[in-house]
Amino acid sequence: MSVPSHQKALFLEAKQGQWAVRTTEVRKPGSGDIVVKVEAAALGGVEWKIQAWGILIKDYPAILGMDGAGTVVELGEGVTTFAVGDRVMFQGNWDILTGTIYGTFLQYFTAPAQFVAKIPDSISFEAASTMPTGVATATLSVYNQADYALSAKYFAPWLPGGRGKYAGKPIVILGGPTSHGQYATQFAHLSGFSPIITTASLHNADLLKSFGATHVLDRKLPAEEIRARVSEIAGGPVGLVYDTVSVSATFPLAVALAAPGSTVLTVQWAPEELVAQAMKDGKAVHMVLGFYNAPVNREIGATLLASLPELLESGDIKPNHWEVLAGGLGGIVGGLERMKNDQVSGVKLVARPHETV
Numbered sequence: 463m464s465v466p467s468h469q470k471a472l473f474l475e476a477k478q479g480q481w482a483v484r485t486t487e488v489r490k491p492g493s494g495d496i497v498v499k500v501e502a503a504a505l506g507g508v509e510w511k512i513q514a515w516g517i518l519i520k521d522y523p524a525i526l527g528m529d530g531a532g533t534v535v536e537l538g539e540g541v542t543t544f545a546v547g548d549r550v551m552f553q554g555n556w557d558i559l560t561g562t563i564y565g566t567f568l569q570y571f572t573a574p575a576q577f578v579a580k581i582p583d584s585i586s587f588e589a590a591s592t593m594p595t596g597v598a599t600a601t602l603s604v605y606n607q608a609d610y611a612l613s614a615k616y617f618a619p620w621l622p623g624g625r626g627k628y629a630g631k632p633i634v635i636l637g638g639p640t641s642h643g644q645y646a647t648q649f650a651h652l653s654g655f656s657p658i659i660t661t662a663s664l665h666n667a668d669l670l671k672s673f674g675a676t677h678v679l680d681r682k683l684p685a686e687e688i689r690a691r692v693s694e695i696a697g698g699p700v701g702l703v704y705d706t707v708s709v710s711a712t713f714p715l716a717v718a719l720a721a722p723g724s725t726v727l728t729v730q731w732a733p734e735e736l737v738a739q740a741m742k743d744g745k746a747v748h749m750v751l752g753f754y755n756a757p758v759n760r761e762i763g764a765t766l767l768a769s770l771p772e773l774l775e776s777g778d779i780k781p782n783h784w785e786v787l788a789g790g791l792g793g794i795v796g797g798l799e800r801m802k803n804d805q806v807s808g809v810k811l812v813a814r815p816h817e818t819v
C-alpha cells in the first residue's frame with residue numbers, strides 16, 4: 463500500500479485559538495511503530511474543553527483526538543505483531559506531563575504498535591473508534607494491581623479467573639451514558655458486580671440495562687434522594703464509586719456514596735478539601751488515568767489490548783452507539799460545539815477523515 467507524503471489534519475492553532483484543516487506531513491514510522499490510514503476518528507469529552515478553557519495542552523499548533531480506527535499501511539522496523547492490511551484501533555498519543563499531543567484528527571496516524579489492538583471483521587471502523595480511550599478510562603484505574611498504581615486494584619475480568627469474581631458486591635457508576643461509563647458498566651457486569659447502580663437521563667436507561675446495569679436512577683434527582691435510593695438498593699456499603707462525569711454536581715455525591723475503606727474514582731481532579739475530608743473518613747479518591755502509554759498502565763494495558771478482539775467477537779463488550787459527522791475532519795468542529803452545549807446523549811460522534819472536503 464502506498465503512503466502519501468502529506469495528509470490533511472485538523473489543527474487547533476493556538477491556546478484557545480481557531481480550528482483549521484490544513485496539510486501536514488505524514489510521520490515516518492520509527493522502530494516499533496506502525497502507520498495507519500485513519501478510517502474513523504471519534505470525538506471525546508475533553509477536546510472542546512481544551513479549546514474553550516485553554517487547559518492541558520501546552521504545545522501548539524496541536525492535532526487533538528484521542529480515538530481512531532483504520533487499516534495498517536506501513537510497518538516500522540521490528541514490528542512483527544501487525545501486518546499491512548490489518549484492521550486496528552488506537553489511542554491518540556498524549557503526554558500529560560509535557561502537555562504535548564499527537565492525536566487522531568488526521569488521515570494517517572503513526573503509533574507505537576504496542577498500544578494498538580486488532581479489530582474483528584464483524585466490527586466497523588466507526589464502532590471500533592469509540593473504544594480505545596473509553597475502555598482504557600473505564601478499566602485501567604479499576605483493575606490495575608501494580609503496587610504503585612493509584613487504582614481500586616480489583617482483579618480484571620479479562621484475565622483467567624476474573625469473570626464473576628465480585629458477585630454480590632455493589633458498584634455505583636455516576637453517569638452511565640458517558641462513553642467510558644458505558645464501558646465501565648459492561649466491565650462491571652463481566653466482573654460480576656451486583657447491583658450495578660448508575661445515574662443517567664432516563665431515556666438512556668434501556669441502553670444501560672442492556673450493558674448490565676441493574677438500576678438506573680434519574681441523574682436529575684436531588685443528591686439526597688439518590689443517596690437514599692442507593693442505600694436501599696445496595697443494602698450495605700458500596701466499595702467502588704466511579705464518577706464518570708466529575709463536575710461540581712457529582713463530586714460530593716460520589717464521596718458521600720462511598721463507604722469507609724472504599725474507593726472513589728473520578729475523571730477530573732476533585733476539589734482538594736473534599737479529597738482531604740474523604741481521606742480522613744477512610745475513603746481513597748483517585749483520578750483515573752485512561753492512557754495505555756502511561757508507564758504504570760503498560761502491563762495491565764497490554765493484557766487488555768490483547769483481549770479486546772475476543773471480547774468484541776464474543777459480544778461480551780459492545781461498542782458505543784455512534785453517529786457519523788458530515789464533512790470529514792471539518793465536521794469535528796460542529797460536533798465539539800454540540801458536545802459543549804450538552805446536545806449529545808448516549809452516542810459517540812465519529813468523523814471519517816478521508817471524507818474531508
Ligand SMILES: NC(=O)c1ccc[n+]([C@@H]2O[C@H](COP(=O)([O-])OP(=O)(O)OC[C@H]3O[C@@H](n4cnc5c(N)ncnc54)[C@H](OP(=O)(O)O)[C@@H]3O)[C@@H](O)[C@H]2O)c1
Binds near residue numbers: 506
Ligand atoms: N481522566 C481520564 O483519563 C479521562 C479519560 C477520558 C475522559 N475523561 C473525562 O471524562 C468525562 C466524560 O467524557 P466522555 O467523552 O466519556 O463523555 P461525554 O460524552 O462528555 O458524556 C456525556 C454524557 O454525560 C452524562 N452526564 C452529564 N452530566 C451528568 C451528571 N451530572 N450526572 C450524570 N451523567 C451526566 C450525560 O448523560 P445523559 O445524556 O444520560 O444525561 C451525557 O450523555 C470528560 O470530562 C472527559 O474529559 C477523563
